[in-house]
Amino acid sequence: MGAGLEQCIVGHPASVTIVTRDKSGGACKSGNAILSAEVFTPDGSIVDGEIVDHKNGTYEFVYTVPKEGNFALALRLYDQHIKGSPFKLTVTRALEAEVEVSPSTTTATNSAANATPSTGSSEGAKRRGKSPGQKKKGSKRASSALGTPRRKTQNPIEDDLIFRIGTKGRNKGEFTNLQGVAASSTGRILIADSNNQCVQIFSNEGEFKSRFGVRGRSPGQLQRPTGVAVHPSGDIIIADYDNKWVSIFSCEGKFKAKLGSGRLMGPKGVSVDQNGHVIVVDNKACTVFIFQLTGKLITKFGSRGNGDKQFAGPHFAAVNKNNEIIVTDFHNHSVKVFTPEGELVLKFGSNGEGNGQFNAPTGVAVDVNGNIIVADWGNSRIQVFDGSGSFLSYINTSADPLYGPQGLALTSDGHVVVADSGNHCFKVYRYLQ
Structure with a gap:
């Protein structure tokens, strides 16, 4: 040994x-x-x-x-x-x-x-030299009662936090290894609660609404949900890493179909493009798949490596107004932007702690101005870039530090919601677009 x-x-x-x-x-x-x-x-x-x-x-x-x-x-x-x-x-x-x-x-x-x-x-x-490490250590705090978001009060450090929801557990409003996040146009926040094998749904204000999911390896069951997205039809799309497929549920949580079975090796993130196609980031295959909602494969691109059109453990994806696909490349410490056909448009980021650098990027979202918001997992922070990949700013998380953030999304009322996986909660932050 x-x-x-x-x-x-x-x-x-x-x-x-x-x-x-x-x-x-x-x-x-x-x-x-x-x-x-x-x-x-x-x-x-x-x-x-x-x-x-x-x-x-x-x-x-x-x-x-x-x-x-x-x-x-x-x-x-x-x-x-x-x-x-x-x-x-x-x-x-x-x-x-x-x-x-x-x-x-x-x-x-x-x-x-x-x-x-x-x-x-x-x-x-x-x-040689110091390890990049993380800039901020996570702090464990007791969660508020179920459905009552803990808003920032008496906080000696001014930051952008509005409220946080969750603590470690298996009940409603509790999480065990939360991963993907989605936000609907109807004012809902969806959380992929991976080790509880379910998706939990909250209002934009943090009020618990519902949850669904049964553990298992049969169609309609969830084994390790990691990514979640909302289709324009209202359907909820879930990447199931261990079942190696993507499940589609109605907005009420009723199972409708699955796609990618036999093709996917380890789907991590999901998104939806402007044509209603389902984009799947296969973490294990280091490939991005694009499917019709019927399950028909449209195209796929990417392979394992550190080249421009390659990935090393890609995590999540978002789509900009040009219908370009933005992918976080975890072990290559970069963000890559592709056309729907898989041609590289833009690549930015390198390993480190400086502005515009990453220590394993995870969640990603795009605002109405085309700015790209990225969760920086190893550095436990959220960075904002313009559409060309130039660093703009951070979201200030210093008063209640993140610990290993995963998925993130923009809510319908313009806030950023992030899965703070290491702290077993999700947090909602102010965001000036």
Whole structure:
């Protein structure tokens, strides 16, 4: 076992390589094993990561932890923990000294009995200086009563927060690993509550309205909802990462259809373009799919890599007034804009903490002026850019800091709503368009 299994650095990508073997101990030569990997924070929420299937019996789990502390790394093969899982993982900040990290390998049998995982840097190179880390640490605060948004009062630091809703739990108005966010033209906020296998719906003022979703792997059930969007028809579109399809429900939460089954590998984000087509960001396949609402595939583009038309763990998408598709490229620390045909129009962002830089971008939205709003997951902030990708400003979140923001959207009354996943709540902020 390598030292990287026990320790990694805040804000730096780390990886676990898993080599599968059959029951007789021989090396597997093909992919498609059912493998899951998760890093749990001290409060039980899940750190984002992706599994890469190299199609030769080896797999790589790449993840980045935004905060120091003690964590747990769980590796499962065919729904069974491999030997030693879950592993204790200590996350620290880099010192003002040279830090050398090198990749190592994990061996696992298909019976999951004799696995010996270890991790290392996904870059396998020497680093100097401080870790990018995150600028603000999340603070845990008690939530208000269900359906009563906690508005900012007696706040010594002026910021843009209007209210926040939620705490960790499984009841109405509580969340466990909330991910995608959508806002409807009728004044509703929709939250994909991933580990509670449901979607919760609130008014623009934060009043709980309804929720729907039943855990399962059959059509009409939800296993790991991550993305949510509202179609102009009023239908609710949900990306289900674990079921590997997109489900369509009526505005009342009645199941209507699914699309992408057999094509998608790990859908994360969904959006709708000006033609009513469904845009799906497949995090695992590193591909963007565009479907008709009937399920017919119109086109797809993207592959794994760091090129202009490639992705590394893409997360969410938005559509601007030109019907261009804006995608957050998580592990490439950038935002990319494409035509509906998949031609690159614009790319901006690099890894870091400065203005216009990212440490793994997640949620994205576009305002009426074409400005692009981006959730910066590892830096725990929200940045605003103009339509050409030039940095404009931040949304001020300093009084009640974010911790690993995920999806975001613009409400019908012009506010920004963001899933503050690490703090188990969503927050609504003022936004001057």
